[in-house]
Amino acid sequence: MRDDTRRTPQFVKAIRQRFAGKEGKLTMLDIGTGPFALFALVAARAGAKKVYAIEANPDAAARARANVAKATDIEPGTIEVIEGFTSALKLPEKVDVCCAEIIGVIASEENCINTIRDAQQRFLKDPSNPESYIPVSVQTYAAPVSYALHPVLAPPRFERLGGQPLRVNCRDRTVQLLSDPQLVEDIKFSDPKLPAAGRWSATPPVEFVVSSDRVYANEKAYYTALLKEEMKDDEARKVARETAESFSGMAFWPRLVLDTKGELIVESRGPLGEHQKSHWQTLVSLMNPTPVPVSAGSVIKVEPQTDLGQDILQPVKYTLQAEIRPVSA
Template sequence: CIEANTEVAARARQEIGWAESAQSIAPGIVEVVEGFSTEVDLPEKVDLLATEIAGSIASEEGVYATIRDAQARFMKRPYDPSSYIPYSYETVGAPATDMCHHSGGNDPSRTGVRIEAHDVTMQLLADPKLVEEICFADPWLPGSGTIGAASQLIWWIDPKRVDANRVAFTSHLKEQEAALAASGMQIADLTFDLSRSLSGIALWPRIVFDEEGSLVYDARGPKGEHQTSHWPTFLPLLASRPVRVEAGDVVRARWEVDLQDGQVMTPLRYSMACDIQGAAGRAQTSD
């Protein structure tokens, strides 16, 4: 067990001690090595690597650099999918409406927000698409440079979702209806506008445990449904204010991640730009 956080490493040793005392594991079977995996050495190469280094954007916690280093230094069979748990990390994404962004409650200087996966104040406008796919046994796993999207990022604003989102926002705001009316806002008008606004492309991780894809953990439901999750959803805001959309509009996104020098401590750089083609022919661009 390799752990860089001193407090977590101490807790892991305590848990191992309890397990040994309870005879759940034999003494000496599990050892804690403290430090970043890219900075420690192991006495011999291993058969299996189990890891959890996914962020809300799967790649944001250094998985490219970490796994490339593990392939080179730790693994007996670095390009065998059975050498890794999980098999891969994915990032999926979909156009989203954020109520706080619509109301002007977000800090205008912020380019993105993290929203709990169960928070109904953010709703999706289309089904998710694959944005990133990082397979641990990939012999060509990139170490630097830029990487584009793992699939074609084209979404159609779903009229059923627009209608369902308006119902969800109405239910959420019902207790505030009197206060909104006192401020001159009608809940019906507010939720109509809210359900037709695009804040950005919501992103969240998916953990694929086997090569066949039969065992998957999704930070949201398969269609982006709300649920409790360890991982919040990341929403990069395409503009300071939401963009108006209508059912049937087409959203095309250009995604790129820059690995820079490929070092584990070097932050990655992400870019997302969207073109929105209206069903009636209007077009606009947001970055």
């Protein structure tokens, strides 16, 4: 994360902005500080009176302490590295700011909802104030995709996936969107009604219309890629067309809003789902053993469901149901 040029500078700006003009007055909880205690150090240098830096991994916590000790420009005791999960810890005081970069490929994947709900109740002075959090909100966007390598995963390989999704690089052009992305999760950390454990529908069923412009552009992109792989022209045209006019499943990726004005944004993909470099991957959930033919104007209706665990150690589970309505329907 330290070297992520899209994410880290935005977090640094958000932290400095939050402490500007209030040097020596505010305290911060840094959940998941990591081995570099990166944001804890940024906050201390920005004027935090005290930073409680929490890290569950023992090795990472030890490295964080060592990195804090090396920071000779910070007064000893300003940053306190604490090993463990926040749900099992107590702090000697409530804090003004909670910085939590615990966001998965699907925003809720790393149990940020349970973690933040617990922080609201036990750690924050003003839990309903959006300025108490960095990020302010985290979101998940989704879109139907064609996936050029899907045929390679046809049965019996498909069964070996066991229902587990794929995780691909955000720059992987074998994955192409069939429609503009839509918001499927919007988690505001200051929300006093964050969902509790159990079944959660973050959004009603979402409908995507397969875009003719995207199908055309995807076909060209696949065709060019196949020619580079030295496939014969006629075959490349056929495979590119079939791939571009197919539905493999749903892609998901996160977006973070770091400040209350909505000016500091971390995009793991472009605003319209464009490929770009990112620390995060794109999650691709294959919805059928083999690609399903679609055409421009087809409607793909998706109903996502989330099962939030009882605590932060219990993995979040997701289920998807999809229905395709062809153009003639």
